[in-house]
Amino acid sequence: MATKARNIQRREDALSHDRIVDAAIELLDAGGEDGLTFRALSERLATGPGAIYNHIADKDALLVAACDTLVARTLDAGKAGSSPRAAIRTLALALFDAMDAHPWMGAALVRAAGQSPSVRLLERLGQAIQALGVPRKGQWAAASALLHYIVGVGSHNAAQSQFARARGLARDRHLGTLSAQWAQLDAALYPFVRSVSAQLPAHDDRADFLAGIDLVLGGLASAQKK
Amino acid sequence: MATKARNIQRREDALSHDRIVDAAIELLDAGGEDGLTFRALSERLATGPGAIYNHIADKDALLVAACDTLVARTLDAGKAGSSPRAAIRTLALALFDAMDAHPWMGAALVRAAGQSPSVRLLERLGQAIQALGVPRKGQWAAASALLHYIVGVGSHNAAQSQFARARGLARDRHLGTLSAQWAQLDAALYPFVRSVSAQLPAHDDRADFLAGIDLVLGGLASAQKK
DNA sequence: ACCTGAACACCGTTCAAGT
DNA sequence: ACCTGAACACCGTTCAAGT
Numbered sequence: 001m002a003t004k005a006r007n008i009q010r011r012e013d014a015l016s017h018d019r020i021v022d023a024a025i026e027l028l029d030a031g032g033e034d035g036l037t038f039r040a041l042s043e044r045l046a047t048g049p050g051a052i053y054n055h056i057a058d059k060d061a062l063l064v065a066a067c068d069t070l071v072a073r074t075l076d077a078g079k080a081g082s083s084p085r086a087a088i089r090t091l092a093l094a095l096f097d098a099m100d101a102h103p104w105m106g107a108a109l110v111r112a113a114g115q116s117p118s119v120r121l122l123e124r125l126g127q128a129i130q131a132l133g134v135p136r137k138g139q140w141a142a143a144s145a146l147l148h149y150i151v152g153v154g155s156h157n158a159a160q161s162q163f164a165r166a167r168g169l170a171r172d173r174h175l176g177t178l179s180a181q182w183a184q185l186d187a188a189l190y191p192f193v194r195s196v197s198a199q200l201p202a203h204d205d206r207a208d209f210l211a212g213i214d215l216v217l218g219g220l221a222s223a224q225k226k
Numbered sequence: 227m228a229t230k231a232r233n234i235q236r237r238e239d240a241l242s243h244d245r246i247v248d249a250a251i252e253l254l255d256a257g258g259e260d261g262l263t264f265r266a267l268s269e270r271l272a273t274g275p276g277a278i279y280n281h282i283a284d285k286d287a288l289l290v291a292a293c294d295t296l297v298a299r300t301l302d303a304g305k306a307g308s309s310p311r312a313a314i315r316t317l318a319l320a321l322f323d324a325m326d327a328h329p330w331m332g333a334a335l336v337r338a339a340g341q342s343p344s345v346r347l348l349e350r351l352g353q354a355i356q357a358l359g360v361p362r363k364g365q366w367a368a369a370s371a372l373l374h375y376i377v378g379v380g381s382h383n384a385a386q387s388q389f390a391r392a393r394g395l396a397r398d399r400h401l402g403t404l405s406a407q408w409a410q411l412d413a414a415l416y417p418f419v420r421s422v423s424a425q426l427p428a429h430d431d432r433a434d435f436l437a438g439i440d441l442v443l444g445g446l447a448s449a450q451k452k
Numbered sequence: 453a454c455c456t457g458a459a460c461a462c463c464g465t466t467c468a469a470g471t
Numbered sequence: 472a473c474c475t476g477a478a479c480a481c482c483g484t485t486c487a488a489g490t
Contacts, residue, residue, distance in 0.1 A: 054472080152374035
């Protein structure tokens with residue numbers, strides 16, 4: 001009915017940056033990084049593959065943009081107040097959960113080093129580090145250590161689930177076979193990995209991730225006390 | 227001259243797993259992950275692309291194998307004695323340098339999650355963690371936190387240099403433009419990143435990396451004191 | 453048992469031609 | 472200004488045919 005308003009009568013199905021990115025996220029969630037294809041994407045958007053290039057530079061930019069909207073969404077959700085330490089922990093967990101739900105995010109975050117999504121993240125981490133009272137000189141190192149750790153865990157887990165997916169295995173089944181492989185390693189060369197293989201299938205990734213965050217936070221606290 | 231010895235007179239140019247992996251490493255070093263192609267590889271080995279499949283399952287396995295030989299080489303070099311803490315630090319730095327010299331290694335290590343190269347690494351880290359006196363319960367979390375951090379930094383730096391390479395920029399020039407971009411961010415939204423943008427081009431990646439390792443080690447030490 | 457290399461089924465990206 | 476879709480220059484991988 002709003003036909004009189006100047007010329008906002010854009011077609012219902014008009015292409016746009018956001019519509020493309022949303023469709024890309026759906027493809028990535030459904031089929032992993034291999035599932036995102038300009039042909040599949042243009043089919044879903046009912047257009048030709050060339051049309052997408054009117055809105056996005058190339059596939060890399062598309063992946064980064066998809067990652068960016070999810071990071072932004074995740075950071076928006078995790079406002080909260082409480083202590084800086086608690087803020088860092090909940091922020092980290094929110095990212096862990098997002099990367100767990102969207103296994104392609106980890107790799108995308110790595111690829112986007114220095115670009116928008118990691119800058120968003122670095123900002124939030126940096127503000128929290130400042131609030132923690134870390135002295136100016138150490139803020140950058142602390143924030144980027146957290147960033148690298150978070151991204152490292154995320155992309156590692158992503159690779160695991162991609163590996164399992166490629167072989168058509170469920171995650172726990174994959175961890176089971178991995179644990180069996182580890183248990184059969186040479187006892188002289190791999191004592192630690194062998195000793196730890198039994199707890200591999202049952203262990204809680206999320207808790208381990210948080211334990212790593214706590215180690216960094218503990219290191220920051222003990223450095224301040226001195 | 228050794229022509230009499232049974233039938234070890236294999237052709238000088240015979241294909242083998244090791245020869246293929248060595249050639250792959252050269253291609254990866256020269257052209258990054260995009261530089262590794264079955265066609266380029268078979269050309270360098272003076273054979274057809276199909277021949278490689280007699281020795282290696284697929285491209286993923288080739289990448290993991292290439293990464294594995296470099297990780298093994300790096301770990302062999304870094305024996306040393308001294309304190310467990312010093313051992314962890316030198317081990318971490320050796321890996322940093324290897325990933326700096328071979329920027330594709332970081333991504334390959336991620337892709338090989340749970341497989342040979344990361345198992346090697348986890349073993350060494352785990353042994354050092356044990357030597358550090360970390361109680362049994364916390365050993366896995368500590369070792370994998372270090373692993374994830376190391377891999378996170380490595381793949382992050384790799385992405386940076388890949389990004390710069392794709393645009394034909396030298397690394398420092400790339401950091402310069404990145405720093406300028408950061409300085410122009412919205413002051414209300416990005417106070418931390420802006421405040422830190424100036425030190426971006428001049429900062430020492432290697433020192434920052436080590437600072438992160440020290441934070442984790444500090445966290446471990448303070449957890450033990452309690 | 454290993455190699456050869458053409459062929460297959462895809463990619464991302466470009467670009468003339470349309471509207 | 473945007474879309475269309477055929478075409479280009481690649482990929483990884485397979486497989487009949489050779490040795």
